[in-house]
Amino acid sequence: MKITLENERDLKLMANSIRSDIMEMLVEAKSGHSAGPLGLAEVYTELFFREMNYDPKNTHLEGRDRFVLSNGHVAPVLYATMSRAGFFPKSEIMGLRKLGSKLQGHPSKKWLPGIENSSGPLGQGLSIACGMALAGRLDKKTWRVYCAMSDGEHDEGATWESILFAAKYKLDNLVAIMDRNFIQIDGKTEDIMPLEPLGKKYEAFGWHVISVDGHDFGALRRALSDARGTKGKPTMIIANTVPGKGVSFMEHLYEWHGKPPSKEQAQAALLELANERAKIEARTDAKGNASGGGKEAAAHLDAGARKGAAAKKS
Amino acid sequence: MHLLDPLAPDLPQVPTRDGFGKTVVELAEKDLNVVGLTADVAESVRMHWFAEKFPDRFFQCGVAEQNMAGVAAGLAYAGKMPFIAAYGVFSPGRNWDQIRVALCYGDANVKIEGSHTGLTVGPDGATHQALEDIAIMRVLPHMTVFAPCDAMEARKATIAAAKINGPVYIRCSRDKAPQFTTEKTPFEPGKAAMLKDGKDCAVVACGAMVHESLLAAAELEKNGVDAAVVNMHTLSDVDGKTLEEIARKTGRIITVEEHQIVGGLGSAVCEALSEKYPVPVKRIGMKMEFGESGTAKELLEKYGMNAKNIAKVCREMISAKR
Structure with missing residues (x-):
């Protein structure tokens, strides 16, 4: 059964837990990407704990929404989110990048149930998402396709091939969420290969474009709802994020795109995240509920996240 | 067959x-x-x-x-x-x-x-x-x-x-x-088709080169050379068993493909034979060069992939001292 979190406080606590998991996994793995995954904690929390319809214990559920990850190098945030969502025990996240582990360096559908597509090479995910969306439409299904992309992979020509394709076939059962964090391995996106005005480009290509603060649950929810209501064209949600979010010495620095923290750095990061957690917990439920828009009780996540109905229909 | x-x-x-x-x-x-x-x-x-x-x-x-x-x-x-x-x-x-x-x-x-x-x-x-x-x-x-x-x-x-x-x-x-095969000609993935038996040499081909090889075998027959012709239609997993059988029988293999001689059928046959039953192999195909404009017939002739050249290579191989 899917775990659904309705109020903002719970969502924020989940994102915080996911960030801590990411740091723990990366320091143990001694390689991998830090900045992107940290910046995506809210986006993944919103998708997996509120937006998408799926059953973590029945990964082949016919009517599930499909989550297609294009930039596979942000695997740690996906793994941390999936483990918190109940796809596999949390104890397994320390296997990241180790021999025989389900948690391959880049996500693999061969190794981990619940992964819809094996990713790593950039610029492939949106094509795959388009294919799934076409299949869903052919079979008159109501499930939707969510494609998580990076900004850097817009350097790839193939990405633009699929942007054209999605618009041509009016794939309104497809929503892409771009992690607009302005960094890639070698530097800032606008230095490496300028992409702006990215939103206008998508609009010119025939997409519905929504630009949001990628750390604002309310904004993410409204954007996803807007996407669900959009007919006749695919939707791109540009999630403006801070790379390294939540760990002050990593924030905004492209140098943290592709490397893990040292032990000392991880300890410092975990301390910062614990302090942030304490702040979230100290806030009143009323405040959290007000911006979260839900009436659910604010159960403490680590004490067992409240199990909500997975039957939310898109 | x-x-x-x-x-x-x-x-x-x-x-x-x-x-x-x-x-x-x-x-x-x-x-x-x-x-x-x-x-x-x-x-x-x-x-x-x-x-x-x-x-x-x-x-x-x-x-x-x-x-x-x-x-x-x-x-x-x-x-x-x-x-x-x-x-x-x-x-x-x-x-x-x-x-x-x-x-x-x-x-x-x-x-x-x-x-x-x-x-x-x-x-x-x-x-x-x-x-x-x-x-x-x-x-x-x-x-x-x-x-x-x-x-x-x-x-x-x-x-x-x-x-x-x-x-x-x-x-x-x-x-x-x-089109020289019929509804009844067997096609089994992974199993090479022995189109013509022979004892002097074996021509292993794929694609359009299979027909050229059959023409070559017919020409060789006139000169008293008995060449086998094998259609290796599956290239992902070449049929090593059939290759070993014809290598034992003929002692020499000629591969023919409309492809570079590196990485394609010729390579696949050499890989399989070298582990099972090594015999001399001659590879006919593009010798690591690019093609050019021309008719199919002209190109096959110029780059040595027509029946005439296949027959020539077979004869040379048979007459060469081991």
Whole structure:
């Protein structure tokens, strides 16, 4: 059964837990990407704990929404989110990048149930998402396709091939969420290969474009709802994020795109995240509920996240 | 072995792409999950018959082979059986990464037609003559590679591809070619077809070169040379058992392919024989160079892939001291 979190406080606590998991996994793995995954904690929390319809214990559920990850190098945030969502025990996240582990360096559908597509090479995910969306439409299904992309992979020509394709076939059962964090391995996106005005480009290509603060649950929810209501064209949600979010010495620095923290750095990061957690917990439920828009009780996540109905229909 | 006389002057002349294209339509009539995609070359690669008959299941991807392969993977993950068709130089030439990761690593049930392969594309010249496609497809784990010898075999290969739950590459040609196999000629994936037995040497060929090899064997017979001819239609997993048998019997192997002699059939045969029963091998094909414009006939002659040259190489090999 899917775990659904309705109020903002719970969502924020989940994102915080996911960030801590990411740091723990990366320091143990001694390689991998830090900045992107940290910046995506809210986006993944919103998708997996509120937006998408799926059953973590029945990964082949016919009517599930499909989550297609294009930039596979942000695997740690996906793994941390999936483990918190109940796809596999949390104890397994320390296997990241180790021999025989389900948690391959880049996500693999061969190794981990619940992964819809094996990713790593950039610029492939949106094509795959388009294919799934076409299949869903052919079979008159109501499930939707969510494609998580990076900004850097817009350097790839193939990405633009699929942007054209999605618009041509009016794939309104497809929503892409771009992690607009302005960094890639070698530097800032606008230095490496300028992409702006990215939103206008998508609009010119025939997409519905929504630009949001990628750390604002309310904004993410409204954007996803807007996407669900959009007919006749695919939707791109540009999630403006801070790379390294939540760990002050990593924030905004492209140098943290592709490397893990040292032990000392991880300890410092975990301390910062614990302090942030304490702040979230100290806030009143009323405040959290007000911006979260839900009436659910604010159960403490680590004490067992409240199990909500997975039957939310898109 | 059910074969029409390869020397008969009235053999039907049909390109292998036609065998593929007609069969995809037949498969789609029986299976609603069959979908067709192309990259702005529908008629050339014979996907237009499918497009006309099943417009709702046909997706025109434009000149974008990478996206086409990715879209096919997504369709396959959601239960469809996509057939993607384009020129071999572009698919798998340009979309190899998508094929490797989304189709092979991702175990997608996608069938790829690479049309216009080999030198026989002719006048279009080097850029459009796929001479490396077997190499880049057969190196991929999980990929099945078929190079049918005529349109009838292309039909059988396409039917066999639909029965395989995974990615399959079907190598086709543009040029009309004699159809010398029949409905009754066996086609078993992974099992080489012994078209003509022989004791002096064995010619192992694929695609359009199988017919040339049969012509060569007929010419050799006039000179008292008994050459075997083997159709190695499956290149992902070459039939080592048959190769060992003919190597033991003839002691010398000649491979013939419309492909670079590196990485294709010749290489595959050498790899298999060197582990099972090494004998001298001569590889006929493109000797690591690019083609050029010309008619198919002219090109095969210039680059040594016609029956006459195949026969010559066989004779030289037989007369050479061991």
